[in-house]
Amino acid sequence: MKKLSVEESAQLGREARRLSPRSAHGEWAAPADRRDPVLLLEQQDETRVPFLVPIRHGRMRVSPFTFYRGTARIMAADLASTPTSGLTVQLGGDAHLSNFGAYASPERQLVFDANDFDETLRGPWEWDLKRLATSFMIAGGHLGFPRRACAEITSRCTQAYRRAMGEFARTGYVKLWYDYVSSDEVRAAAESDPAELTKRLNRFERRARSKTSLQALSKLTVPVDGHHQIRSDPPVLFPLRDLPAEYDAPALEAAALEAFDNYKSTLSDDRHWLLNRYTPVDVGIKVVGVGSVGTRCLIILLEGRDRDDPLFLQAKEATASVLEEHLEPSPYRNHGRRVVEGQRMIQAQSDIFLGWTEGREGVHFYLRQLRDWKGSVEVETVTPNQLRFYASLCGRTMARGHARSGDPVAISSYMGKSDNLDRAVTAFAEAYAVQNLEDYQRFNSAIDDGRLEVAEDA
Numbered sequence: 001m002k003k004l005s006v007e008e009s010a011q012l013g014r015e016a017r018r019l020s021p022r023s024a025h026g027e028w029a030a031p032a033d034r035r036d037p038v039l040l041l042e043q044q045d046e047t048r049v050p051f052l053v054p055i056r057h058g059r060m061r062v063s064p065f066t067f068y069r070g071t072a073r074i075m076a077a078d079l080a081s082t083p084t085s086g087l088t089v090q091l092g093g094d095a096h097l098s099n100f101g102a103y104a105s106p107e108r109q110l111v112f113d114a115n116d117f118d119e120t121l122r123g124p125w126e127w128d129l130k131r132l133a134t135s136f137m138i139a140g141g142h143l144g145f146p147r148r149a150c151a152e153i154t155s156r157c158t159q160a161y162r163r164a165m166g167e168f169a170r171t172g173y174v175k176l177w178y179d180y181v182s183s184d185e186v187r188a189a190a191e192s193d194p195a196e197l198t199k200r201l202n203r204f205e206r207r208a209r210s211k212t213s214l215q216a217l218s219k220l221t222v223p224v225d226g227h228h229q230i231r232s233d234p235p236v237l238f239p240l241r242d243l244p245a246e247y248d249a250p251a252l253e254a255a256a257l258e259a260f261d262n263y264k265s266t267l268s269d270d271r272h273w274l275l276n277r278y279t280p281v282d283v284g285i286k287v288v289g290v291g292s293v294g295t296r297c298l299i300i301l302l303e304g305r306d307r308d309d310p311l312f313l314q315a316k317e318a319t320a321s322v323l324e325e326h327l328e329p330s331p332y333r334n335h336g337r338r339v340v341e342g343q344r345m346i347q348a349q350s351d352i353f354l355g356w357t358e359g360r361e362g363v364h365f366y367l368r369q370l371r372d373w374k375g376s377v378e379v380e381t382v383t384p385n386q387l388r389f390y391a392s393l394c395g396r397t398m399a400r401g402h403a404r405s406g407d408p409v410a411i412s413s414y415m416g417k418s419d420n421l422d423r424a425v426t427a428f429a430e431a432y433a434v435q436n437l438e439d440y441q442r443f444n445s446a447i448d449d450g451r452l453e454v455a456e457d458a
Contacts, residue, residue: 006409013413016085022420024083025126026427030435031081037074037439038446044073047319048294054455055235056293057447061454064433065142065379067440068135069096069290072119073322074439075131078432080326084124085414089406090345092398093119093323094291095128096135100394101376103351112181113347113397115376118292118316120342121323121330125402125411130428132398133157136391137429138436139379149384151426153391158425160395162415168403169412176408179400180348181393216371217310220286220299227307230284230299235455239284240298255360256283256298256315263315263357263367266337271352278302278311286370292316296363299370312370313353317363334358336366346401 004012045053060070072094092099092114099116133154140150168176220237221228230239240256243249257280264272282301287293296317303310318335330338336356344350351368358364377390402411415421446452 004407004410009407009409010413012407013085013087013410013415016087016410016414017416020083020085022415023424025130025421026424028078028082028428028431028435030078035077037071038442038451040073040077041070041443042452045294049296052235052287052294054453055287056290057452057454058456059290059293061444061447063142064437064440065135065138066290067443068138068436069098070293071436071439072131072291073325075134075432076119076127076322076326078435079124079127079130082126082130082428084126085411087125087406087411087414088122089125089128089402089411090342090404091119091121091123091125091128091323092117092346092401093121093123093128093321093342095132095398097132097139097390097394098135098376098379100397109182109349111349112393113349114401115347116289117339117343117346118318119321119323120339120346121321121327122405123323123327125406127323128398128402129158129161129395130425130432132394133425134429134432134436136387137426137433140384140387141433143380143382143387145384145387151430153384153388154429155419155422155426156388157391157395158422159419160392161399162412162421164396164399165403165408165412165415166417168399169408171403171408176400176403178348181397181400214308214310216312217308220284220312221282221301227281227303228301228310230282230301236287237284239282243285253283256300259357259359259365260300260313260315260367263355263365266340266355266357267353275302275353278304286314288314288316295319296365298365300367313367314370315357315365315367318356318366319364335364337364339366345405348400 045056048056056070060067076093094116095114099114100112101115102110102112103115104110136157137150137154140153145153168179171179217228220231222231223229230237232238232242234242240249240253243252260280264275267275279302280300281303284299284301286297286299288297296315298315300313300315301310302313318339320335321330321338324330332338332341334356336358340354340356343354354366354368356364356366382390402408443452447454
C-alpha cells in the first residue's frame, strides 16, 4: 500500500467527511430486519460451557449497564448498519468503560490502558468510539445522574478522543509508539479537580498495587501437603479435579499442561527461560467478567524458587471475534494469536507473559498473568465529576491505540476541530442507551418466561 504524505492523509480525511458527514454519526434507529438480541445471545451460549451459561445471564441481569457489558455481538450487528468514514484501525472490539484500567508495565510502573481484547479486529474507528461513549451514557443513567450530566460526560469522551487524535496526528511515529499514561500522569491531570477525586485515585493505586500473585495465593489457594492447591468455591472457582466424572478431569488437566508447554514457544527466548524456572502445580477454572462468562477460562498455579514464590497465569479461550460476522476475518489461524497481536498493537505496555496456544480439541487460548497490579474503576460509587474525568481518560487512551494502528492525520482531519462529531456521537449514545434498555427488558422477559436459565454467583 502506498505511503501517504501528511497532506495526502489530511485530504483523505476531508474527502471522507464529504462522503460520510459527521452529523450522520448521530443517527440510530433499529432497522426493520434487526436481529432478535436474545437469539444472538442464545447462539453465543451454544459454544460455551453449559453449566456456566446461567451465571453469565445472572451477571447480565443485574442492571442495564452489566447487560451492556455482555452485548458486544448485539452491538456489532447494529453498528454494521451505521455510516463510517472508511478509515480503519485495530479495534479493541468491546470498548466499554469497564474494559479500561491499570496494570503493571514490564518496567514495574502502574500504567493505564485498555485491558480487554477478546474481540479485537481491524475495522472502523467509529465502532469503538461509539461503544465506549455509549457505555458512559448507560452508566450515568444507571447511576441516576441527570440527563444533562450524562450527555456532558459522554461528550467529554468523544472530545478527548478527538483532541488527542489531533495531537497524535502531529507526533512522530516512534514517539507515538512510546506514549503511555502512567498513574502519576493521571494524578497530575486530576490536580485541578476536587480533593475527593485525588483521594479516590490514591486509593485506586494502592488497591491495584496490592493485586499480585502473592495476594492471589492467599485468596485462591489452600495449603495441602506442603504445597498450595487451588481452592474450591464453585461455581466461580474450583480445581479441575472437582469437575463431574463425565468431564474426565485427569485428561483435561493433562491437555491443559500440554497446551501450556506449547504456549511457551510463543514467548521470546528470555521470557521462555524465565517461565521454565516455574513448575505448574495446579489447574483450575475461574469465572471472570460478564461477557466472557461461559468461555473456557483456566488459571494455572506455578511455583518458583519455593512455595512462597507463586505465579498465576490465566488461560482464556479465544473464539472468532463477533466483529468477523461483519468485517474481514482475522489473518491469524489461531484466535489466541489474534487477541495477542491486537493487544500488542493497541496497548503501549503489555504483559511479559502474553502468548497463545491451542488445546487438543482445537480450542484456542491466550495466556497472561492473572494478577499484576490490576485495577479498574468502581462504577457504582463514582460521582458525575469523577465519571467525566474518567471519560476523558478513556477517550484519550483509545485515541492513542487507534493512532498507533491507523492513520491519525486522516482520522483527525475527518473529525475536525469543531464539536460536530462530539455532539453527533453523544446523540447516538443517547439513542442507543434507549435501545439497550429495550433489549435488557426483552432479555429479562426471556428469563421470566423460562427461555433463558439464570443463576446467581455462589
